[in-house]
Amino acid sequence: MKFALIQLGEYAHMIGTSFLGALLFLGAWSGPWADTSPWWGALWFLLKAMFVFLLVTWIRWSFVRIRVDQILAISWKLLLPASLLLLMATAVVVVLRGPGG
Amino acid sequence: MARRLGDGFWGDLFGLVAAVVRAMKVTLINLIRRPITVHYPDRTRNYPDRYRGLLALTYDKETGEENCIGCRLCEYICPPQVIKVEMLKAEKRNFAKTFTLELYACEFCELCVQVCPTDAIIMMKSFDMSTADRRELLLDKDRLHQIGLKFEPSWATGNLLRDMQTPPKAAAKTGGHAE
Numbered sequence: 001m002k003f004a005l006i007q008l009g010e011y012a013h014m015i016g017t018s019f020l021g022a023l024l025f026l027g028a029w030s031g032p033w034a035d036t037s038p039w040w041g042a043l044w045f046l047l048k049a050m051f052v053f054l055l056v057t058w059i060r061w062s063f064v065r066i067r068v069d070q071i072l073a074i075s076w077k078l079l080l081p082a083s084l085l086l087l088m089a090t091a092v093v094v095v096l097r098g099p100g101g
Numbered sequence: 102m103a104r105r106l107g108d109g110f111w112g113d114l115f116g117l118v119a120a121v122v123r124a125m126k127v128t129l130i131n132l133i134r135r136p137i138t139v140h141y142p143d144r145t146r147n148y149p150d151r152y153r154g155l156l157a158l159t160y161d162k163e164t165g166e167e168n169c170i171g172c173r174l175c176e177y178i179c180p181p182q183v184i185k186v187e188m189l190k191a192e193k194r195n196f197a198k199t200f201t202l203e204l205y206a207c208e209f210c211e212l213c214v215q216v217c218p219t220d221a222i223i224m225m226k227s228f229d230m231s232t233a234d235r236r237e238l239l240l241d242k243d244r245l246h247q248i249g250l251k252f253e254p255s256w257a258t259g260n261l262l263r264d265m266q267t268p269p270k271a272a273a274k275t276g277g278h279a280e
Contacts, residue, residue: 058129074117077113078117
């Protein structure tokens with residue numbers, strides 16, 4: 001029972017995160033025919049959230065138990081510099097194109 | 102395929118992206134394809150042609166008599182000693198008065214089948230004896246006969262196996278080299 005509750009909490013966390021991701025990054029309830037009926041908006045939001053949930057679970061299936069020293073090395077030596085590079089590239093693009101849009 | 106860090110930043114980054122794509126492709130393929138397992142009691146797989154599973158006792162096909170003559174050869178050869186036979190002396194031939202086989206300790210080595218002179222004990226082309234109670238696997242003579250009628254027998258009987266294993270005597274005598 002204890003295990004079931006913890007597992008349930010973890011999945012609730014994942015579902016909540018995927019709804020949040022769909023809301024923030026994928027445009028939530030907007031989509032084709034969304035202005036004709038509120039049901040379309042609900043359907044689009046649900047579909048987008050389930051897509052994000054599929055991405056999350058897909059990554060969980062693919063990378064079960066990465067060794068701690070490997071994930072640390074990848075995070076510090078590769079992912080952090082790569083995200084800094086992306087940040088600088090975004091800054092350059094924003095400066096060249098101007099804000100907004 | 103396991104890459105370690107150490108190819109420089111861009112090499113490591115490319116290797117990481119390639120590894121991620123490879124791993125996620127594997128899981129995506131496994132998400133789409135049909136499962137390999139089957140729902141066992143509802144659907145069964147075909148057994149291989151030479152499958153040798155459960156042990157059973159047989160009847161003579163022509164006369165309908167039991168084949169077992171109670172000679173106890175299987176009891177003597179059985180390595181885990183799970184077979185117990187009592188002989189019943191009779192006029193024309195002997196019978197097994199009792200024949201018990203403790204299937205829960207059987208190691209399925211098929212030696213009892215190989216020594217049986219009358220093809221009385223054979224193996225079945227099936228393994229459907231799963232149970233939650235170990236006592237159900239203590240098979241007496243009646244249950245062994247039931248198993249023999251219920252399932253399809255496998256191809257091997259004692260006489261067949263012995264014929265295969267004896268060297269071809271006639272051919273060795275006539276066709277031997279002069280040395």
